[in-house]
Amino acid sequence: MAPRAGQPRLRRPMLPGLLLVAAALSRPAAPCPFQCYCFGGPKLLLRCASGAELRQPPRDVPPDARNLTIVGANLTVLRAAAFAGGDADTAGDRQQEGAAAAATGVRLPLLTALRLTHNNIEVVEDGAFDGLPSLTALDLSHNPLRALGGGAFRGLPTLRSLQLNQALGRGGPGLLDSLDAALAPLAELRLLGLAGNALSRLPPAALHLPRLEQLDARHNALPGLGPDELRALERDAGLPGPRLLLADNPLRCGCAVRPLLAWLHNATERVPDARRLRCAGPRALHDRPLLDLEEARLRCGHADGRGEEEEAAGPELEASYVFFGLVLALIGLIFLMVLYLNRRGIQRWMRNLREACRDQMEGYHYRYEQDADPRRAPTAPAASRTASPASGL
Structure with missing residues (x-):
């Protein structure tokens, strides 16, 4: 119907068009995987938590995904190029898959954050994260790792955060050596989480990472840090060294802790939880704050040649x-x-004891007098009383 004269012309509603544009902007480039929940937005977020039936990373993840979280699955083994289609069963097929993924490009070029916690991951093979060139944050915490390939992180040139909290307690010394080799190529790493792993020493490669800003080593079995480890934490050309989190470690507050104590007095700001550091031994210093000790009162005894820890006698x-x-x-x-x-x-x-002793002594005295009386001497034998014929003459 034409508008009357003098009335303003009514504009057509634009709401349906705006809704279509918003839907087109928020629609992912590919459908969401069956096992996952997808949340649209400027950075597509996928959360996959399907329990034990999910045994490998989903292959139909949208290529524009930015954040991928897999929690509570049963991945067990992360094979080579696991997020680029490398899920074959045999070693030869895995190598072919990894080579093909590297040659044909990547499936998730925009993925920046990958969280794989509580997935029962026991083995991470070499090149498990190949095909993720933009990944900056990787979380493998709370997994019972037994084996880690020395080249597990070789395909992550931009990785800035790596979390391995409560993930290395079952692998033994061999796993620590593999971790040292796997950390070496991560030149852009800023944050490294190694809390809760019962580590008795820190991986040397972690201390030499050129851009590391924070190392979380809480809840481990560190007795202290040696001079070599402390020197590795210092950077050349005046660059700031990484911050350390060392709380809840069984520190031996004796001769071996002197380098750490001297370093803390000069760089307390490098250890944000320095006030929480307490001694686990020796017994005289149990539960004493480390910073309350005086370096001059700690000395080393060399009587047995092993530098046994001692402390000077003090008010305590x-x-x-x-x-x-x-x-x-x-x-x-x-x-x-x-x-x-x-x-x-x-x-x-x-008194009773004295009377008993007197009675006993009187009995001995009476028997002695009886034996000494010659009239009560025992009679001689008959043969001795009979005189010989010669004696009568």
Whole structure:
């Protein structure tokens, strides 16, 4: 119907067109995988948590995915090029898949964050993350890793954050050597998480990463840091070294901790949890804050040639001696009180003992007198009383 004269012309509604444009912008380039939940937006987020039935990374992840999270699956083994189609069963097929993925390009060129926690991952093969050139954050925490390929992270040139918290406790020394080799090529790494792995030493490659900003080593079995490790944390040309998180480690506060204590006094800001560092031994310093110790009071004994840890006697040792003396005095006082309260019984017991001894001595004396009387001497034998014929002459 034509508008009347003098009335403004009504514009056609544009809401359906706006909805179509928004839907087109938010629609992913590929359908969401069956096992996952996809959340649209400027950076597509996928979360896959399907339990034990998910045994390999989904192959139909949209190529414009930016964040991928797989939690609670049963991946067990991450094979070579696992996120670029490398899911073959045999070694030869895996090598062919990895070579093909490297030659034909990548399937997830925009993926920047990959989280694989609580997936029962036990083995990560060489090149497991090939085909992810834009990945900057990788989280493998809370997985029972037993084997890690020395080239597991070779295809991650832009990786900046690597989390391996509670993931290395079952692999033994061989896994630590493999981790050292796997960390070496990560020149852009900024954050490294190694908390909760029962580590007795830090991987040398982690200390030599040129751009590392923070190393999380809490809840491990570190007795301290040696001079070589502390020197590796210092950068050339005045560059700032990485921050360390060392809380909840069983530090041996003796001779071996002197380099760490001196380093902390000069670079306390490098260890944000320095005030939480406490001694696990020796017994005299148990649970003492590390920063409260004086370096001059810690000395090394060399009587056995092994540098046994000792600490100079101080007020704490003197106080222990005073307390021990007070305990002995109290015990002596109690003993005297018991003697005083039982003095009558003790006197009666002593009198009875004295009478018993006197009776015993009188018995011995009587027998001695009887034996000494010649009239009570025993008679001689008959043969000795009979005189010989010669004696009568």
